[in-house]
Amino acid sequence: MGFDTHTKNLTRALLTVGLLSVAAMPAWAQQPGPGPLSGGGSDYFKLTLTLIFIVGLIFACGWLVRRMAGGTSFNNRHIKVLSVMPLGTREKLMVVKAFDDYLLLGVTTNNINTLHRFDEPPDLTETPLTSPFADRMKGLLKGLDSDPLAKHQKNAKNRSNSGD
Structure with missing residues (x-):
């Protein structure tokens, strides 16, 4: 199975970024120092900076992949x-x-x-019908004890008359 040109360019760019990140790694991360049991506070500082660098590198690679791919995997136009x-x-x-x-x-x-x-596009702009139970609960929550069933029946009649 062969790669198309776009995939080859993306792979080449990722390899280049990976090699440059290893070559540009700070010198303090590669220098041998005292062992991890020495208890020096600078070891923790170096470890923290290295972890921040690696996490930043992961986010940079993710951004680069999305940028190089043109966002085709996240494109929902169709x-x-x-x-x-x-x-x-x-x-x-x-x-x-x-x-x-x-x-x-x-x-x-x-x-x-x-x-x-x-066969034709559905009309999704219609407002949903409310149930008498929902109207009753709204009235109870507001402190009103009106007859929501009558209100619901009135709304249903108005909707059926407007459709004729």
């Missing part, structure tokens, strides 16, 4: 999750736009199933 509805702790429904297709997917821990393919 696939977007439009809506998610959890059904359980590990199951959910998702509306996904993949290129020009709109899909309803069922996602579980073991697989992903296409449940429906929309």
Whole structure:
């Protein structure tokens, strides 16, 4: 299996950064000194600086990989999750736009199933309906003891009349 030009350039850049980082390592990190049991405070200081240098090198390599790859692995221009509805702790429904297709997917821990393919883009701007229980709880939390069931039925009638 051959590498394409982009992968070769990325590999070459990573090797160059690795070699330069080893060559540019501070001289104090390579000098032999007293053993680790000497109890000198400067040994801990050198160890701390070396660890900070290594962690910084890891972050720099990560930044360089993303910069050289152009962010293609993190680029989500063609696939977007439009809506998610959890059904359980590990199951959910998702509306996904993949290129020009709109899909309803069922996602579980073991697989992903296409449940429906929309012919036209779904309207996701509609506000969700509230339940009478939710209205009742809001009223109780506010200290109001109104009749939320009547309010909910009134809202449902208004929505059905506006659709005609």
